[in-house]
Amino acid sequence: MRPTDTPKVRALPMFASVSDDTSNRVTGTAYLQRFPANTTLLLEGDPVDFLYVLLEGQVELQGTWKDKETTLTILRPVSTFILAAVVLDADALMSARTLERCEILMISGDAIRQNMAEDAAFAVAISRELSGCYRGLVRTIKNQKLRGGVERLANYLLTLRAKSGGGENIHLPHEKRVLAALLGMTPENLSRAFATLGGYGVEVNGADVRLGKLRDLERLARPDPLIDNYAPRAPLLAEADAEIWSTEHQRAGAA
Amino acid sequence: MRPTDTPKVRALPMFASVSDDTSNRVTGTAYLQRFPANTTLLLEGDPVDFLYVLLEGQVELQGTWKDKETTLTILRPVSTFILAAVVLDADALMSARTLERCEILMISGDAIRQNMAEDAAFAVAISRELSGCYRGLVRTIKNQKLRGGVERLANYLLTLRAKSGGGENIHLPHEKRVLAALLGMTPENLSRAFATLGGYGVEVNGADVRLGKLRDLERLARPDPLIDNYAPRAPLLAEADAEIWSTEHQRAGAA
DNA sequence: CGCGTGAGTTGACTAAAATCAAGAGACGCA
DNA sequence: TGCGTCTCTTGATTTTAGTCAACTCACGCG
Numbered sequence: 001m002r003p004t005d006t007p008k009v010r011a012l013p014m015f016a017s018v019s020d021d022t023s024n025r026v027t028g029t030a031y032l033q034r035f036p037a038n039t040t041l042l043l044e045g046d047p048v049d050f051l052y053v054l055l056e057g058q059v060e061l062q063g064t065w066k067d068k069e070t071t072l073t074i075l076r077p078v079s080t081f082i083l084a085a086v087v088l089d090a091d092a093l094m095s096a097r098t099l100e101r102c103e104i105l106m107i108s109g110d111a112i113r114q115n116m117a118e119d120a121a122f123a124v125a126i127s128r129e130l131s132g133c134y135r136g137l138v139r140t141i142k143n144q145k146l147r148g149g150v151e152r153l154a155n156y157l158l159t160l161r162a163k164s165g166g167g168e169n170i171h172l173p174h175e176k177r178v179l180a181a182l183l184g185m186t187p188e189n190l191s192r193a194f195a196t197l198g199g200y201g202v203e204v205n206g207a208d209v210r211l212g213k214l215r216d217l218e219r220l221a222r223p224d225p226l227i228d229n230y231a232p233r234a235p236l237l238a239e240a241d242a243e244i245w246s247t248e249h250q251r252a253g254a255a
Numbered sequence: 256m257r258p259t260d261t262p263k264v265r266a267l268p269m270f271a272s273v274s275d276d277t278s279n280r281v282t283g284t285a286y287l288q289r290f291p292a293n294t295t296l297l298l299e300g301d302p303v304d305f306l307y308v309l310l311e312g313q314v315e316l317q318g319t320w321k322d323k324e325t326t327l328t329i330l331r332p333v334s335t336f337i338l339a340a341v342v343l344d345a346d347a348l349m350s351a352r353t354l355e356r357c358e359i360l361m362i363s364g365d366a367i368r369q370n371m372a373e374d375a376a377f378a379v380a381i382s383r384e385l386s387g388c389y390r391g392l393v394r395t396i397k398n399q400k401l402r403g404g405v406e407r408l409a410n411y412l413l414t415l416r417a418k419s420g421g422g423e424n425i426h427l428p429h430e431k432r433v434l435a436a437l438l439g440m441t442p443e444n445l446s447r448a449f450a451t452l453g454g455y456g457v458e459v460n461g462a463d464v465r466l467g468k469l470r471d472l473e474r475l476a477r478p479d480p481l482i483d484n485y486a487p488r489a490p491l492l493a494e495a496d497a498e499i500w501s502t503e504h505q506r507a508g509a510a
Numbered sequence: 511c512g513c514g515t516g517a518g519t520t521g522a523c524t525a526a527a528a529t530c531a532a533g534a535g536a537c538g539c540a
Numbered sequence: 541t542g543c544g545t546c547t548c549t550t551g552a553t554t555t556t557a558g559t560c561a562a563c564t565c566a567c568g569c570g
Contacts, residue, residue: 044481063393065401066477072396084386084393093393093481116379123378124371130385131339137392138318138339138348141327144400145439146320148526176548184400186528191549222321226299226348404557431518441558446519517566524559534549540542 009105012053012078014125022119029108034101041096041104048085048092050106054078057102058174060181061094071181073140074099074174083130086112099178142227149185153193154221155228156183157202161211162230168214172207264360267308267333269380277374284363289356296351296359303340303347305361309333312357313429315436316349326436328395329354329429338385341367354433397482404440408448409476410483411438412457416466417485423469427462 009015009030015023032055035041041052044064052059059075072094075081085092086109116123143152156179161170172179180190194204200220201213211217223230264270264285270278287310290296296307299319307314314330327349330336340347341364371378398407411434416425427434435445449459455475456468466472478485 063397063401063481065397065479065482068401070397070400072393084389087382087386088390090390091481093390093397116382117375120372120375120378123375123382127342127371127378127382127385130382130389131342134339134385134389134392135343135345135348137389137396138327141392141396141399142318142320142325142348144396145325146318146323177546187548188529188550189527192527195549224320226318226346227320403555442518443520443559444557447557450519511570513568513570515567515569517564519564520562522560522562525557527554527556529552529554531552532550534547536547537545539544 009053009055012080014080014129016125018122018125019119022115022122026107026111026115026122027105029111031106033104033106035098035104037098037100037102039098039102041098042082042092044092044095046092048082048090049109051083051086051109051112052081052096053105053107054081055103055105057104058099059102059104060097060099060178062097063094070184071178073136074178074182076173080129083126083133087116087126087130089113099174136229139227139229144184146227149183149189150193150196151221152183152185153190154197154200154217155223157197157209157211158218158221158223159228159230168211170209170211172209264308264310267335269335269384271380273377273380274374277370277377281362281366281370281377284366286361288359288361290353290359292353292355292357294353294357296353297337297347299347299350301347303337303345304364306338306341306364306367307336307351308360308362309336310358310360312359313354314357314359315352315354315433317352318349325439326433328391329433329437331428335384338381338388342371342381342385344368354429391484394482394484399439401482404438404444405448405451406476407438407440408445409452409455409472410478412452412464412466413473413476413478414483414485423466425464425466427464 009027010023015027035057041059042048054075054077056077059079059081061072061075061081063070063072081096082092082094084090089109112126116126143155147155157170160172161167164170174182176190177187180187183190185193194202197217197220200216201211202217203210203212264282265278270281290312296314297303309330309332311332314334314336316327316330316336318325318327336351337347337349339345344364367381371381398410402410412425415427416422419425429437431445432442435442438445440448449457452472452475455471456466457472458465458467
């Protein structure tokens with residue numbers, strides 16, 4: 001498996017404003033891999049040899065300490081991950097695990113670093129990608145520390161709505177236990193949070209959710225552009241704001 | 256005030272492996288500014304025109320939502336901040352405020368971006384700096400979500416000890432209320448946490464702390480290289496690991 | 511010297527989230 | 541069809557952190 005030029009890869013903001021030359025040199029070293037669900041791609045503390053690009057499926061990034069575990073983010077296509085470790089040629093600070101069957105492009109870390117050194121445009125593209133990731137984490141921390149569980153859920157639902165077109169019906173993209181982890185709470189508490197939001201017009205039916213009283217929900221959630229990334233989903237080549245594109249921001253409330 | 260070439264600036268990893276040429280072009284646009292304590296340098300949501308480099312003093316980065324406030328990090332010299340916003344030419348996601356009298360170098364964002372585009376080595380240096388910041392945030396989140404208040408304090412004390420040479424006596428570099436904010440708890444709870452650590456040989460006397468039973472404290476704290484950054488303090492030009500140097504990591508347990 | 515201010519501590523109380531336990535429903539598979 | 545597994549939910553309980561209030565102490569200042 002060795003695609004030099006998937007359209008999806010070319011569409012990556014990482015390569016958008018980079019010469020074909022560099023682009024080819026970098027992707028030339030890449031391997032496309034398929035992984036089954038629930039596979040650990042990378043373990044905390046491991047040295048990182050590849051930059052990963054998620055093309056299909058879902059990947060969870062998690063951290064561990066003393067048999068406790070926390071979800072840092074859940075990625076959806078198209079996203080890169082562990083870029084920072086690649087740039088520094090350092091060990092991974094978090095583990096990566098597939099949540100479903102995934103299609104992942106693996107790009108040699110050496111190639112990344114070398115081409116950055118030789119092509120300023122590419123290095124700039126990487127910087128922009130990294131900056132977006134950084135800002136995604138800042139949003140995550142603010143979301144986590146400033147809001148309570150119910151508020152996080154409310155905002156998650158609102159940004160999910162925004163990203164999926166704005167109707168009053170939305171569809172949860174994850175199992176509820178995964179959503180709970182993403183929102184930094186237990187499945188039990190997520191259940192209760194949904195129950196609480198019932199009072200604000202939120203009706204849940206499996207993975208389908210109707211936001212009845214949008215106004216009420218918004219008054220509770222108080223969405224904030226400095227926490228929630230309301231970027232529309234994938235208007236290919238949004239150009240102006242790399243952040244829209246970058247790694248950690250596809251998911252809703254927590255990024 | 257317009258120093259083209261402070262030694263401190265030259266010592267920045269950001270410029271370490273960059274040509275004098277680029278280095279001069281970038282710092283040529285810089286202004287050295289002094290600020291009194293408790294001054295807001297930058298407000299959440301503001302457009303960012305400068306990269307800030309803290310040369311003297313302490314700066315707190317904080318986030319706000321609905322009249323709640325959280326401290327994201329406290330910077331000590333030498334550190335850059337809001338680099339990500341500069342790279343993307345985007346609005347700040349967090350506010351910056353001086354905790355004491357500060358000496359800060361302000362570098363034009365335009366100059367940064369332009370020189371990145373023209374000098375690959377500089378762009379790489381920025382990428383490494385950003386990567387370090389990113390990883391610092393990952394550590395912060397793991398510290399926050401995986402550990403309880405007492406554990407965070409215990410680890411903070413241990414990494415502070417490591418950074419200040421390893422004796423059994425350490426000196427807290429912040430007021431306790433600031434430390435509390437940094438560790439993500441209230442001053443009241445910090446007090447109680449110190450009281451709890453009394454059982455582990457921790458004796459507090461104002462800002463002076465003695466770690467009596469190091470072994471016990473370590474068994475409680477379970478420090479982890481994937482959360483706590485035990486980098487020694489400032490062996491100028493550590494080279495190998497840019498992370499040691501970069502922005503958010505000077506502080507102990509939370510980064 | 512006396513006083514006001516603010517940091518730090520301590521205790522009682524409240525709020526929020528995790529944990530424990532049990533049960534309902536969906537799904538895959540023999 | 542029946543069984544086991546797993547998700548999700550609900551309730552009771554515990555743990556943890558935040559809030560409110562009072563008090564001490566050190567410091568600066570008139």
